[in-house]
Every structure is written in structure tokens, then in C-alpha cells.
Amino acid sequence: MTRATSLVAPVVVFIAIVGLLIGARTYESWPIKPRECNFKVLSGYPCISCGGTRSFMALSRGEFSTAFAFNPLAVISVFFVTAWLIFSLVRKPKEGPPLTHKQQRRKNWIIVSIVASALIINWIYLVLYLE
Numbered sequence: 392m393t394r395a396t397s398l399v400a401p402v403v404v405f406i407a408i409v410g411l412l413i414g415a416r417t418y419e420s421w422p423i424k425p426r427e428c429n430f431k432v433l434s435g436y437p438c439i440s441c442g443g444t445r446s447f448m449a450l451s452r453g454e455f456s457t458a459f460a461f462n463p464l465a466v467i468s469v470f471f472v473t474a475w476l477i478f479s480l481v482r483k484p485k486e487g488p489p490l491t492h493k494q495q496r497r498k499n500w501i502i503v504s505i506v507a508s509a510l511i512i513n514w515i516y517l518v519l520y521l522e
Contacts, residue, residue, distance in 0.1 A: 401476040408472050415447035437517040439510055440465075461521070464513035 430438035442462035449458035450466060459466045490498065 398479050401472070401479045404472050405476045408469055411447055412451045412469075415444065416451035418444070418448055437514075437521045439514045439517070441517055442521050462513070463516060464509055467509075 425444070428438050428441055430436070431441060440462070443465045446458045446461035446465040449455075449461060450469060455466065
């Protein structure tokens with residue numbers, strides 16, 4: 392994998408996050424508002440991303456503790472994506488043979504497990520603390 396191709400994913404995700412933060416900053420002036428969360432209406436519990444919009448709105452104003460209270464994973468994701476981009480920019484391209492199929496599957500399994508665990512922990516927090 393070349394250096395340019397290894398930068399595509401972090402750059403695209405970072406640009407998307409910046410776009411979401413810009414949208415969140417101007418959100419209150421928009422003429423349309425989203426409907427209430429269908430999952431919350433049907434179950435009475437917040438969905439896995441509830442509080443995300445309010446979290447991004449607070450984050451775009453620099454209110455980190457408020458943003459974290461609304462949805463911790465949203466805030467952590469912004470910092471993780473920023474760190475991912477910085478790491479991708481400063482690291483040297485990997486030398487040596489590419490990962491074997493088994494090594495790549497193991498790496499993917501670890502990443503999926505970490506993301507799934509973070510989503511579950513965040514959802515438990517939202518169920519316990521989000522209004």
C-alpha cells in the first residue's frame with residue numbers, strides 16, 4: 392500500500408467529521424428539524440447514537456464537558472479520528488511483506504471487537520444517564 396492510499400480513509404473520515412461539526416455549529420439556524428428518534432419512541436430507551444447531534448453542537452462551541460455528557464463516544468470519536476489522521480501523516484510506510492489472510496482477519500476481528508465494545512458501553516451510559 393502506498394503512502395497516498397493509506398491516507399485516503401483518515402482524510403475522508405476527518406473531512407466528514409469537520410463537515411458534521413460545521414453543520415452542528417449552524418444547526419439551530421436551519422429551517423428543518425429532525426423527527427424524534429423512532430427507537431426511543433417505540434422502546435422508551437435512547438438509541439445507540441442519541442445525543443450525538445447535541446454532542447456535536449456543544450463540541451462545535453468548545454463545550455467539551457457538555458458534549459461528553461450528551462454522547463461520550465461522539466467526542467471520543469472526534470479525537471480518535473484526529474489522532475488517526477495525524478498518525479497516518481507522520482508514520483513511515485510499512486516495509487516488508489503484506490499481512491497474511493489470517494493476520495488480516497485477526498486484525499479486523501480486534502478492530503470490530505473494540506468498536507462493538509465501545510458502542511455497547513456508550514449505549515449503556517446513554518440508557519443510564521441520558522434523559
